[in-house]
Amino acid sequence: MLNKLESLEERYIELGAQLSDPEVIGNQQEFQKLAKVHSDMQEVVEKYQEYKKVTTGIAEAREILEDEKDPEMRDMAEMELDELKEMKERMEKELEVLLLPRDPNDDKNVIMEIRGGAGGDEASLFAGELFRMYSRYAESQGWKTEILSSHENDVGGYKEVIFSVEGKGAFSKLKFESGVHRVQRIPTTESGGRIHTSTVTVAVLPEAEEVDVTIDPAEIRIDIFCSSGPGGQSVNTTQSAVRVTHLPTGITVSCQDEKSQHKNKDKALKVLRSRLLEKAQSEAHGEMAEARKSQVGTGDRSERIRTYNFPQNRMTDHRIGLTIHKLELIMTGEIEEIIQALITTDQAERLKDVQ
Numbered sequence: 568m569l570n571k572l573e574s575l576e577e578r579y580i581e582l583g584a585q586l587s588d589p590e591v592i593g594n595q596q597e598f599q600k601l602a603k604v605h606s607d608m609q610e611v612v613e614k615y616q617e618y619k620k621v622t623t624g625i626a627e628a629r630e631i632l633e634d635e636k637d638p639e640m641r642d643m644a645e646m647e648l649d650e651l652k653e654m655k656e657r658m659e660k661e662l663e664v665l666l667l668p669r670d671p672n673d674d675k676n677v678i679m680e681i682r683g684g685a686g687g688d689e690a691s692l693f694a695g696e697l698f699r700m701y702s703r704y705a706e707s708q709g710w711k712t713e714i715l716s717s718h719e720n721d722v723g724g725y726k727e728v729i730f731s732v733e734g735k736g737a738f739s740k741l742k743f744e745s746g747v748h749r750v751q752r753i754p755t756t757e758s759g760g761r762i763h764t765s766t767v768t769v770a771v772l773p774e775a776e777e778v779d780v781t782i783d784p785a786e787i788r789i790d791i792f793c794s795s796g797p798g799g800q801s802v803n804t805t806q807s808a809v810r811v812t813h814l815p816t817g818i819t820v821s822c823q824d825e826k827s828q829h830k831n832k833d834k835a836l837k838v839l840r841s842r843l844l845e846k847a848q849s850e851a852h853g854e855m856a857e858a859r860k861s862q863v864g865t866g867d868r869s870e871r872i873r874t875y876n877f878p879q880n881r882m883t884d885h886r887i888g889l890t891i892h893k894l895e896l897i898m899t900g901e902i903e904e905i906i907q908a909l910i911t912t913d914q915a916e917r918l919k920d921v922q
Contacts, residue, residue, distance in 0.1 A: 622655060670738075683726050684747065686763065688720065710732050751763070879892070882894050
């Protein structure tokens, strides 16, 4: 590990020198590429530099213990040595995690798709609540959200809502939210007080740039139609809604939230690109995922990942056995504790694979 860290530090210093070179500065494309690599290495190099200071401190404290006769000075050196040893052990674990191969999608923005599943109106109402939960969490992280496509129903919920989340590290934190979310509660329409179980499906896709996925115009069909609201009634008389079908895969995306046909088409293509990227990556990683089923799960949309039990004020994440009894706060967007637990478990699983 130390040899790898030493090489990384040398490369980091080299890149810093290159970024000060007038020729590199003059070539903005090259400059941005190198700046991105330099920035990605910064955290691990700075942690390694701290680690080296700690190891130097340990060596100095040991020297004092060997040479010093004054009992008071020896006591101080022993205390310092114990503290530094603890720091060294903790930093070694942190460096192991920082050296894990990065998910290339971690820095990407996100397209999230939430759909009501089993449970009719109750499922669509919960889909709307999950959308608000993620929107508030995004706001707490300083991220920007935008609805790309939505289909509301008569009770104020969503049959489907697709939205983007833009911000640093959005995919790295939200990627474990893919799967089936189950809700257990007494619906407002239930007169007998019986608890109903409904499901909502969440998909989290890395947003694909045009450089990631090229869509051949000859391979898509675009249909224009009138937007419709809850219950299917027409909400405007102009044909501004857009349906894009990718002919080779059969993937279809509809967008009708904007009054402009052009904007709806742009949003539909944005979602289509992300679905095509996810499909390509899923196929490429299929064998790897089969070989290594991590405890956190595969992110499969059919996998039940979480239960929200309202009568017991309880949220349980089934993948890691985490139960939290503060559902009302979770539904207001306080999900950082859950996300950090999932990240920590995933890191532990991946460390097992490399050891």
